[in-house]
Amino acid sequence: MFSAIARVLRTPDLRNKIWFTLGIIAIYRLGSFIPAPGVDYNNVQQCLAQGGTSGGLYSFVNMFSGGAMLQVSIFALGIMPYITASIIVQLLRVVIPRFEELHKQGAEGQATITQYTRYLTIALALLNATTITSLARTGALLNCNLPIIPDGSLFNILLIIVVLTAGSVMIMWLGERITERGVGNGMSMLIFVSIAAGFPGAMGQIWVTQGWRTFFTVLAIGMVVVVLVIFVEQSQRRIPVQYAKRQVGRQMVSAPSTYLPIKVNMAGVIPVIFASSILMLPGILIQFNTPQDGTEPPGWVLFLGQYFGTGSHPVYMFFYFLMIIGFTYFYVSITFNPKEISDNMKQYGGFIPGIRAGKPTERYLSYVISRITFPGSLYLGVIALIPLIAFVLINANQDFPFGGTSILIMVGVGLETVKQINAQMEQRNYEGLLR
Numbered sequence: 001m002f003s004a005i006a007r008v009l010r011t012p013d014l015r016n017k018i019w020f021t022l023g024i025i026a027i028y029r030l031g032s033f034i035p036a037p038g039v040d041y042n043n044v045q046q047c048l049a050q051g052g053t054s055g056g057l058y059s060f061v062n063m064f065s066g067g068a069m070l071q072v073s074i075f076a077l078g079i080m081p082y083i084t085a086s087i088i089v090q091l092l093r094v095v096i097p098r099f100e101e102l103h104k105q106g107a108e109g110q111a112t113i114t115q116y117t118r119y120l121t122i123a124l125a126l127l128n129a130t131t132i133t134s135l136a137r138t139g140a141l142l143n144c145n146l147p148i149i150p151d152g153s154l155f156n157i158l159l160i161i162v163v164l165t166a167g168s169v170m171i172m173w174l175g176e177r178i179t180e181r182g183v184g185n186g187m188s189m190l191i192f193v194s195i196a197a198g199f200p201g202a203m204g205q206i207w208v209t210q211g212w213r214t215f216f217t218v219l220a221i222g223m224v225v226v227v228l229v230i231f232v233e234q235s236q237r238r239i240p241v242q243y244a245k246r247q248v249g250r251q252m253v254s255a256p257s258t259y260l261p262i263k264v265n266m267a268g269v270i271p272v273i274f275a276s277s278i279l280m281l282p283g284i285l286i287q288f289n290t291p292q293d294g295t296e297p298p299g300w301v302l303f304l305g306q307y308f309g310t311g312s313h314p315v316y317m318f319f320y321f322l323m324i325i326g327f328t329y330f331y332v333s334i335t336f337n338p339k340e341i342s343d344n345m346k347q348y349g350g351f352i353p354g355i356r357a358g359k360p361t362e363r364y365l366s367y368v369i370s371r372i373t374f375p376g377s378l379y380l381g382v383i384a385l386i387p388l389i390a391f392v393l394i395n396a397n398q399d400f401p402f403g404g405t406s407i408l409i410m411v412g413v414g415l416e417t418v419k420q421i422n423a424q425m426e427q428r429n430y431e432g433l434l435r
Contacts, residue, residue: 007425014183014424021182024174025193031075031170032068032197036163038149038156039072039136047144063406065194072136072148077128077168079175079190085120086187087270089113094334121172122165129164133157184417192413195406218390225386229411232379237262237372239365244349262369265376266336269408271327272384275320276405282308317388321381328377338365383408 009015035041048070065078093099102109135141136148137157149160171190178186207215238259282304290297297305307315342362344350351357355364387404 008421011425014421017181017183021178021184021189024178024182024186025189028075028171028174028190028193029197031167032065032073033071034074036072036074036076036160036167038151038160040146040148040150043144043146043148044070044072044142047142047146047148050144063195063198068194069132070142072132072141074163074167075171076132076164077125077171078194079171079187081124081128081168082117082121082172082175082187083191083273084124085117087273088120089117091334118172122169125165125168126161129161129168132164133160184413184420188409188413188416191409195410198406225383225407226411229383229407230415232264232376233408233411233415235264237264237368239368240353241345241350242353244351260341262336262372263376264372265379266369266373267328267331267376267380268412269405270331271324271377271380272405272408274327274331275323275384278323279308279311279316279320311388317385320388321385324381324384325377328380329373332369332373336369338362338369341365380408 008018035044065076065080068075068078089099093103099113102112105112132141133149137152139145139148142148149156172187175186175190178184178189180186182189203215203219206218238261241258241260243258286297286301286305286309289301296302307313308319310316311320339362342358342365345352345361346357352361352364355361384404386407
């Protein structure tokens with residue numbers, strides 16, 4: 001392992017890419033601790049020290065910002081506006097034919113889609129910044145009576161909103177720079193760093209509140225979960241594909257056999273994000289409909305608070321699990337098009353052995369994808385429930401690192417980054433990072 005790392009550092013251009021990536025990451029983490037103008041940093045720290053957070057309501061978004069949201073820093077929005085914009089633009093391919101046409105146009109169409117994503121990111125960042133500023137001004141963000149924004153004038157509020165929006169745009173720009181000049185996908189790397197930044201705090205809380213026995217037990221279970229996640233993420237169903245012979249000059253050349261890889265988890269972490277985002281809505285309704293004068297809230301608010309308020313109730317977990325399964329099938333159905341793949345294979349003379357080209361191939365691919373999506377959706381549901389179960393059993397916070405979106409993203413980004421470094425090493429006639 002150390003020899004492989006030494007070979008990477010001895011390669012000048014690859015070494016420069018790694019240092020550039022680390023520099024961008026350092027800037028990103030530094031911005032997470034710079035308070036937005038008009039925010040009382042001392043009061044924020046006192047509220048956080050008192051445990052004044054909104055529980056599971058904002059923990060999901062706070063995780064993607066690396067803890068910057070609850071710090072009300074200039075990077076408080078994190079990468080979430082861009083993630084949301086990317087998902088929306090991808091889903092629009094099903095609804096708006098124009099986006100599907102751009103997707104088929106190659107690099108030029110992809111550049112246009114990227115530009116649309118940027119515009120949508122700015123719009124969502126403005127909306128999110130307005131929401132966070134409003135919650136911080138009223139004290140609902142941290143459930144604290146100390147004034148987080150002492151000056152509630154219109155100019156100061158607008159200034160904070162503009163700075164938070166600019167911070168989100170800055171994060172988007174930093175991610176694109178990593179993609180162009182660094183190692184790995186920039187946005188994925190920033191998400192990885194945001195989640196990894198909360199890892200020591202989550203484990204430290206377990207050590208302080210539960211003791212060293214629970215700490216090492218959680219650590220051992222976590223290592224097993226990581227190994228299982230790596231195994232499933234690397235698993236795929238390989239459908240053999242044979243191409244017909246073609247004539248090159250005066251000779252008939254037989255095309256080599258290949259295969260169509262179908263991953264067990266084709267949807268990635270998107271279904272978990274979908275389900276988590278929707279199940280955040282009851283918490284928002286509870287917060288905005290709970291009287292501040294101490295009177296008893298309406299019955300429907302009490303109902304939502306009992307079953308969906310904390311995320312630890314079995315009813316919440318049951319709906320969370322079912323929604324992940326449903327969103328997995330939904331997302332795979334819009335990202336994997338058996339008809340398009342069948343038409344492409346037929347156009348280039350490819351076929352699946354034993355399956356006729358055209359409609360039979362399309363039906364066969366639909367059958368395979370429906371069969372393989374079921375265990376993939378169950379896998380996602382179980383992984384997503386790990387933090388909730390840990391919250392109930394050991395009273396760990398809901399940013400529990402060994403489960404949910406955190407472990408899926410960290411493992412996925414780590415594997416992809418190592419593969420990219422390995423590919424660049426092999427291009428230079430080295431044996432690669434992986435053996």
